[in-house]
Amino acid sequence: xTTKTVTVRVQRFNPEVDKKPHLQSFQVxxxxxxxxxxxxxxxxxxxxxxxxxxxxxxxxxxxxxxxNVNGRNTLVCNQPLSRHLDRHDRVTIRxxxxxxxxxxxxxxxxxxxxxxxxxxxxxxxxxxxxxxxFRVSPEEVAAINDAEQCIMCGACYSSCQVVAxxxxxxxPHALLKAFLRVMDPRDSAVAERLADVAGxxxxxxxxxxxxxxDACPKGLDPTRAIETLRQMAQKRAHYEAERxxxxxxxxxxxxxxxxxxxVTE
Amino acid sequence: MYKSTGFISFFLRxxxxxxxxxxxxxxxxxxxxxxxxxxxxxxxxxxVQGPVFTLLEVLLLAAVIYHAIDGLRxxxxxxxxxxxxxxxxxxxxxxxxxxxxxxxxxxxxxFFFESL
Numbered sequence: 001x002t003t004k005t006v007t008v009r010v011q012r013f014n015p016e017v018d019k020k021p022h023l024q025s026f027q028v029x030x031x032x033x034x035x036x037x038x039x040x041x042x043x044x045x046x047x048x049x050x051x052x053x054x055x056x057x058x059x060x061x062x063x064x065x066x067x068n069v070n071g072r073n074t075l076v077c078n079q080p081l082s083r084h085l086d087r088h089d090r091v092t093i094r095x096x097x098x099x100x101x102x103x104x105x106x107x108x109x110x111x112x113x114x115x116x117x118x119x120x121x122x123x124x125x126x127x128x129x130x131x132x133x134f135r136v137s138p139e140e141v142a143a144i145n146d147a148e149q150c151i152m153c154g155a156c157y158s159s160c161q162v163v164a165x166x167x168x169x170x171x172p173h174a175l176l177k178a179f180l181r182v183m184d185p186r187d188s189a190v191a192e193r194l195a196d197v198a199g200x201x202x203x204x205x206x207x208x209x210x211x212x213x214d215a216c217p218k219g220l221d222p223t224r225a226i227e228t229l230r231q232m233a234q235k236r237a238h239y240e241a242e243r244x245x246x247x248x249x250x251x252x253x254x255x256x257x258x259x260x261x262x263v264t265e
Numbered sequence: 266m267y268k269s270t271g272f273i274s275f276f277l278r279x280x281x282x283x284x285x286x287x288x289x290x291x292x293x294x295x296x297x298x299x300x301x302x303x304x305x306x307x308x309x310x311x312x313v314q315g316p317v318f319t320l321l322e323v324l325l326l327a328a329v330i331y332h333a334i335d336g337l338r339x340x341x342x343x344x345x346x347x348x349x350x351x352x353x354x355x356x357x358x359x360x361x362x363x364x365x366x367x368x369x370x371x372x373x374x375x376f377f378f379e380s381l
Contacts, residue, residue, distance in 0.1 A: 072269055097267055159267045161275055207278075208342050209271035210351045226346045233345075 003029050006085055009040050010051065011094040013101050021101060023092065024048075028081075036076035036084065036093065038104075046231055053105035060217060063153030068094040073215040074157035103130075112157050115171045118142050119178040119196065124189040130251030147180040147225060149218050156212035156222055160166035168201045172212035172222035172264055175203060179225035182232065188247060191240035198233035270355045278335050288325055305336040319377045326369050331362045 008028050015023035026043045028034075037055055044051045060078040067076050070092055084091045099107035100163040114220050155171040157163055164169055170178075178197050181187045197203050203226050212222040233237050267271065299309035314317065337360045341347060347354065 070280060073267075102364075127344045159269075160271055161267065164267075207275050208339060209269070210348065211267050211269050211271050213348060213351070214269055214271070221348055223351075227343055227346075227348075238272075 007090040009092040052103045063151035064157040066153035075217040098164040119174045121177040126188040155215040159211040159215035176222045194233045285306040
């Protein structure tokens with residue numbers, strides 16, 4: 001297996017000692033399979049045990065390890081180190097920008113979660129629940145545009161220029177979640193949600209800078225969700241009435257279900 | 266700062282927007298201060314036809330064109346689902362701005378240099 005030595009520059013900050021963050025270089029042995037997280041784990045295990053970072057699942061689903069790599073927000077667990085090397089075989093890892101640093105690569109995400117709670121990210125079910133199950137059509141699922149795949153890593157939130165300038169802005173992550181609930185036929189608080197996101201800190205605060213799309217490690221599109229909410233917020237009553245009408249048929253099949261083809265061997 | 270084409274477009278939009286507001290005050294001052302009769306009008310006219318104001322005027326043209334075309338881009342983004350073309354749209358705005366700016370700036374500068 002081919003190995004080579006590369007330089008990993010990591011932003012260090014110990015609040016008890018340092019006045020401001022600084023970069024520290026480490027020499028790391030890598031193979032083509034080494035991920036950025038492997039490199040950080042290697043540094044922590046063999047070179048400097050005080051290096052601090054968050055990580056958990058290593059499968060790009062927990063959202064713990066979002067960091068800023070060469071100026072771009074990404075997850076470090078699913079990114080090969082080789083893909084991020086510059087021509088001097090060097091990579092620079094910093095914590096997520098615009099958030100208070102706790103230590104090294106760990107940032108304070110309190111504001112992120114506060115804004116998340118603010119949009120009531122849970123489902124508000126209709127008063128009358130179907131006896132068996134909700135039936136949602138494939139078109140309705142497609143309209144959600146994969147928004148349910150968000151892993152709450154904070155990459156979009158911390159890339160947003162509006163967040164950088166205004167900490168009361170709800171943020172792309174929470175607006176995407178609001179979009180998910182507004183588009184969900186099972187949710188019964190459409191007008192209330194649209195009124196909430198149309199406030200001064202909501203969808204009209206977005207400057208369509210698109211950093212959230214560029215940053216999302218799951219390839220989601222918060223900007224399109226925000227644009228959709230903007231248009232829907234102008235016709236709150238219409239969408240509320242539409243949802244009430246839709247919820248009368250929640251237990252019914254949305255389309256005839258084709259019988260599965262017989263398996264012949 | 267998170268560097269991206271989106272950030273550049275946002276920065277230019279803010280810059281040109283603030284510049285246009287400041288221009289408005291300057292415009293009101295020039296017009297207001299030229300209303301004291303034919304002599305003051307001629308004096309003011311001579312000033313705004315000088316090299317400094319001509320340069321500012323050319324910059325104003327660039328700011329107005331960028332801000333207007335960028336506004337059209339934002340309308341397209343707001344009303345059509347085109348977020349995947351965000352970078353192409355930004356470059357299209359830049360190209361259109363440069364083309365219209367050149368077309369507008371040439372006659373302004375030709376007029377200025379002919380009047381020297």
